[in-house]
Amino acid sequence: MTARSSEVKVYVRTRPTACFAQELIEYLPDEQTVNVRHRRDSRKGVMNNQMSSWSFRLDGVLHNMSQEDVYQSVAHSVVLGALEGYNGTIMCFGQTGAGKTYTMTGATESYKQRGIIPRALQEVFHEVEQRVDHTFSVLLSFLEIYNETLVDLLASIKTGRAVQSGALTVVEEPGGGVSVKGLSLHPVHNEEEALNLLFEGEMNRIIGEHALNKNSSRSHCIFTIHIESRSRTLSGASYVTSKLNLVDLAGSERLSKTGSEGQVQREAMYINRSLSFLEQAIIALADRRREHVPFRQSKLTHALKDSLGGNCNTVLVANIYGEAAQIEETLSTLRFAARMKCVRTEPSINEHVDPALQVRRLHKEIQLLKQELSIHDTLANRAGAAYESLSETQVAEVQSQVQRYLAGTLDEITIVSVRQIQEVFTQFKKAVHEQEQKVKEQLSQKYSLVEKTENIMSSPVKGEEPVGAVGEVEVGFGLGLAVPSQRHTRPQSPNKSKGRKSKESSRMLHEPQVQQRALL
Incomplete structure (x- = not known):
């Protein structure tokens, strides 16, 4: 199927707070435009070149919106596309403590506060039950990128160990996509089995505590739903596959605000560096004059290669802190979101044929x-x-x-x-x-008979006169007539003899064919 080019959809979501900076952040009634104002730094003098206001136009503003409404706006169409054979990616980006994990996974205290991943699993299996004309197979994988190391969060189910690390590598596929070699795939048959794997992986994630977040994610996580669909009614050997990547990125942070030290500080350095490489890849993708995109600078960008600029429906949720003290991080996040909106992908159905x-x-x-x-x-x-x-x-x-x-x-x-x-x-x-x-x-x-006859005719008997030919047959040789002394005659009367002779002469003149047959 021919690929159709489309832009990456970008939404901004504000973390609820009692100290929302209304004088600095403004959401317009169109629910797509965000205006940000920033106070001038008086230490740089009265005259300076600092910008004081910015305007960002995105695909939607998710302000004071429930988890259900966020899922319907962001993920519903992407999940349905995955069931049709289109790859999909939903990722959350923003500073630490802005609500990325809450948006993606949700809170375990309340069923209504479930995030995008549990709701996507519920919709996938609901559609599988409804579409009786197809057979579906669903597999799950859970990848963690911690300090530039790939970790399988579901390896403990098969190996019995808590975490398996160091044995995973990102490899290029013939079609231009990527996959993680060594990452375990787990088949699931219903929503309950899928949620159990999700909770198992969440328990194995690495988290830390700092001034902005008591349960800060110290790694990037990619939860992938692999779907294969085959028709029950058609006897063809073709089938469709898709990948739905649900990405919870670790938050960028400033060490001066988080007060991180030791191991947490080292983790923050890896996180900020990988996010910086991600931004460089996005800038290269947005610039259509660029031929080379630095996907291999980090494990994160390499693993998300086909999600960022390949065959995929991609959606970005930019999570921001709506307080005045975090306005610089908010501006940084919105700039990244604006660049991401310039990236174009070419989603198409992944159709295969079983040889x-x-x-x-x-x-x-x-x-x-x-x-x-x-x-x-x-x-x-x-x-x-x-x-x-x-x-x-x-x-x-x-x-x-x-x-x-x-x-x-x-x-x-x-x-x-x-x-x-x-x-x-x-x-x-x-x-x-x-x-x-x-x-x-x-x-x-x-021809042999003709030659023999001619030889006989050309050698007459001694004392006899040569015999004259009176006719020729179709084969090309003539027959001679007997001499008068040897002819057999019957005595006749003079009158009758004369009439019979004239009569015979007339008949021989008018019927040569009969004469020839008689001679034969």
């Missing part, structure tokens, strides 16, 4: 066509029709029919297959060749 099933289907189709031809020939009273090579008995039957047709005892030759037509022409060719040989033999015999 083994295709071969079996073609063999079965050939057998069905042969059976159909056989049934058709039977109904048309064409007994003995075949579509394989003719046997010796069938060849002999065709030869007999051709000979009878040439002899005139058979009016027509019944044709029942293409191979019989070829054999009929072969027998006709043989018959023509045999007839040519017979004609040549007859002509050679006649």
Whole structure:
């Protein structure tokens, strides 16, 4: 299917707070535009070149919106597209403590506060139950990127260990996408099994505490739903696959505000560096004059290669802190969101063909066509029709029919297959060749007879006069007449003899053909 180009959809969501900076952040009534004002730094003097206001136009503003409304606005269409065969990616970006994990996973205290991932799992299995004309297989994977190391959060289910690290690598696929080699895939059959895997992976995530967030994510996490769909009604060997990546990025943070030290500080440095590389990749993708995009600068950008600029429906949720003290981080997040909106992707259905099933289907189709031809020939009273090579008995039957047709005892030759037509022409060719040989033999015999006759005629008997020829036949030689002394005559009367002679002369003049036959 032909890919259709589309822009990345970008939404901004504000964390609820009692100290919302209304004088600095303004949401326009169109629910798509955000205006930000920033106070001038008086320490730089009265005259300076600092901008004091910015305007960002995005696809939607999610301000004071419930988890259900956020899911319907952001993820509903992407999840349905994944069931049709389109890859999808939903990611949350923003500073630490802005509500990314809450948007993606939700709170465990209340069912209504579920995030995008639990709601997406619920909708996937609801659609699987409704679409009875297709068979679906759903598999899950949970990847963590911690300090530039890939970790399988669901490895403990198979290995019995808490976390398996260091054995995963990002590899390029032939179609231009990427996959993580060594990442475990877990089949699930209902929503309950899927949620259990989600909670298992969440328990294995690495979190830390600092001044802005008591449960700060210290790693990037990618929860992927792999879907394969096959039609029950169509007998074709084609099927569709898709990946739905639900990405919870770690938050950017300033060490001066978080007060991080030791291991937490080291984690923050890795997080900020990977997010910086992510922003560089987005800038390169937004600039259409750039040919090279630095996806391999970090594990995060490499793992998200096909989600950012490839065959994927991509949605970004920019989470911001709506307080005056965090206005610089808010501006940074909105700038990233504006750049992301300039990125274009080319989503298309991932349709595949099963080679083994295709071969079996073609063999079965050939057998069905042969059976159909056989049934058709039977109904048309064409007994003995075949579509394989003719046997010796069938060849002999065709030869007999051709000979009878040439002899005139058979009016027509019944044709029942293409191979019989070829054999009929072969027998006709043989018959023509045999007839040519017979004609040549007859002509050679006649030429020999002519030469022998001419030799006899050219050597007369001693004492006899040469015999004159009175006629020639079609074969090219003449017959002589007996001399009068040797002719057998019967005595007749003078009158009758004269009349009979004139009569015979007239008959011989007007009937030469009869004369020739008589002479023969």
